[in-house]
Amino acid sequence: MSLIVATAVARYFGSYKLFADINFTIYKGDRIGLIGQNGSGKSTLLQILAQQLDYDGGDSTRLTWASDLRVGYLRQEDELGGEATLWESMCWVFRSLMDIERTMRELEQQMSQPEVYQDSVLLGEVSDRYGRFLVEFERQEGYQMESRMRGVLFGLGFKEPQFSQPLHTLSGGERMRAALARQLLLAPDLLLLDEPTNHLDISAVEWLEEYLNSYKGAVLLVSHDRYFLDRVVNRIFEIEHNTLATYSGNYTAMQLQKEQNLKREMDLYLQAEEERKHLQRFIDRFRYGTKASLAKSKAKMMARLGHEEAPKTATARMKLELSPRLRSAHRVLMLDQLSKGYARHLFGPLELEVHRGERIALVGPNGAGKTTLLSVITGEVEPDAGECRWGVAVDWGFYKQGLDDLEDDNTVLDEILGVADLTVGEARNILGRFLFRGDDVAKKVAMLSGGERSRVMLAKLFLLGANCLLLDEPTNHLDIPAREVLEEALQDFAGTLLVVSHDRYFIDKVATKVWELKDGKLRIFPGGWSAYHEALLQEVPPPETAAAPRPQRTNPDNDREEQRRRLKLREEIAVLEKEIAELEREKLGLEWMMAEVEFVHRPDRNQLLRRYGELPHLLEEAYTRWEVLHTP
Secondary structure, eight states, rough: OOOEEEEEEEEETTTEEEEEEEEEEETOOEEEEEEETTSSSHHHHHHTTTTTSSOOOOTTTTEEEOTOEEEEEOOOOOOOOOBBBBHEEEEGGGGHHHHHHHHHHHHHHHHSHHHTTTTTTHHHHHHHHHHHHHHHHHHGGGHHHHHHHHHHHHHOOOOGGGGGGGGGGHHHHHHHHHHHHHHHHHHSSEEEETTTTTOOOHHHHHHHHHHTTEEEEEEEOOOOHHHHHHHOOOOEEEEEEEEEEESOOHHHHHHHHHHHHHHHHOOOOHHHHHHHHHHHHHHHHHHHTTTTHHHHHHHHHHHOOOOOOOOOOOOOOOOOOOOSSSSSOOOOEEEEEEEESSSSSEEEEEEEEEETTOOOEEOOTTTSSSHHHHHHTTSOOSSSSEEEEEEOOOOOOEOOOOTTTOOTTTTTHHHHHTTTTOOOHHHHHHHHHHOOOOOGGGGGGGGOOHHHHHHHHHHHHHHTTTTTEEEESTTTTTTTTHHHHHHHHHOOOOSSSEOOOOOOHHHHOSSSEEEEEETTTEEEEEEHHHHHHHHHTTTOOOSSSOOOOOOOOOTTTHHHHHHHHHHHHHHHHHHHHHHHHHHHHHHHHHHHHSSSGGGOOOTTTHHHHHHHHHHHHHHHHHHHHHHHHHHO
């Protein structure tokens, strides 16, 4: 079944063409990843599909939505706010269902009144109404309402105490996660998500992957997280060269198809070019001789061939090389009994060393203290105990997650000229490598997008020539091509790297070691993300220090075991949710029965009353077990 069909759709901003002549169909059950460079029009297309922005086109342009299609749309910077608590904002999704439940409670009260239960006709009318509401309540899965809200909030990283917090007291990232939670609970026929993994730690991203894989509706999402795309989507839409191409399969499959398509197009183009050259040689040779008529025929044939443009390759990518000016000592950084906390203990005491050439990824849940650790290392934050010592000839550079090293009133050119002694021409050449060309260099920092600000920071790192880089979420705001350039540069970097990242693909490409900061403790694992993840699944204890990595055990059945474990967990949750629903139904049934006039004369009255008294305890135990199963 088609949900949306687009034919020859375009979007212009004045005379600037964002995209044109794009064609696609979104089907029921689709899982589509929408990719493309920053500024290519991905968010604009989502706005059009959400009917929040007009589109352009000609006489052949069509954009149709299925009748009664419910579309949910999460913007990249959406966040919930106001005085309502987090829990109340989730309850808003089920307000009509809660109205039904409220009416049922009122009808129960009516049925318990003597003037109702002593009047058989009136009792029958009230009972009939109650029965109709009960059927509708069950049809809309009212008994699972609370468990669904709790499951989504826990999955996205919220804790029970936060449920009662007003939204305005939460951080910006938490309010954005709340907006995502509400869209998931709304469960529309088509879910449009613009960068849904922003502000999620890795465990929450993995939960979202599983949630979307079992989602009943269709999903179209914008993401630069390649692991996420590989695990969730079954089709790729790519906006490139002002048009849209569609591919079957996930991101990895798309890359292979795109490479094969380009090779095939290039082969056809080269064959056509060779044919043109052959015809032209024949025409030039026999134009005035005995074969002039044949030459004319060949000229007509060549005119019919026309002149095709060479296949378009990938759009321009930034060029990044990170070359240290100096070589540091072998021991780059020493942490000596380092501890830090604020309202609660964050980490420590940490006792370890970083050696020259190591590329370390620092991972852990949100709030574990990863950014704080980098700030302590760079001296921006004082430790509670212990100290950090830099090695001899270490020259470090710090890429901050908030990009707050940039001055809003400066131009892009000002930022670069402030780092190194360059002429304006030299600075422009360097900025060109980072895709700032022409008037782009005169843009004020305050007017730059997140991706542009990231590229300015990377340009400044390029000029610093540091031999030790501390990077806090450097792939935030970068599109996939820019991430690939950064990965290649860091792989070739001859210095030392300590990077905080939630991008698992990036960690796999760059890191040779993983530091896991969790519950105040730091554990060290050799290898990148895949090795770290495998070690966790196998519960291999990591080395205690930064010594040479011990050999890893391998288990070819590891993935299947993890899949079986997750399947078993889902089955346990489903059984428990069914048990909760049955207990809730039994409780409501007993309340209805107790409201009847004949109840006082039932021989099993005492037994039913005892059972009714047991049900709240049984429900509390079931909800407790349910929360344990959902705890990450």
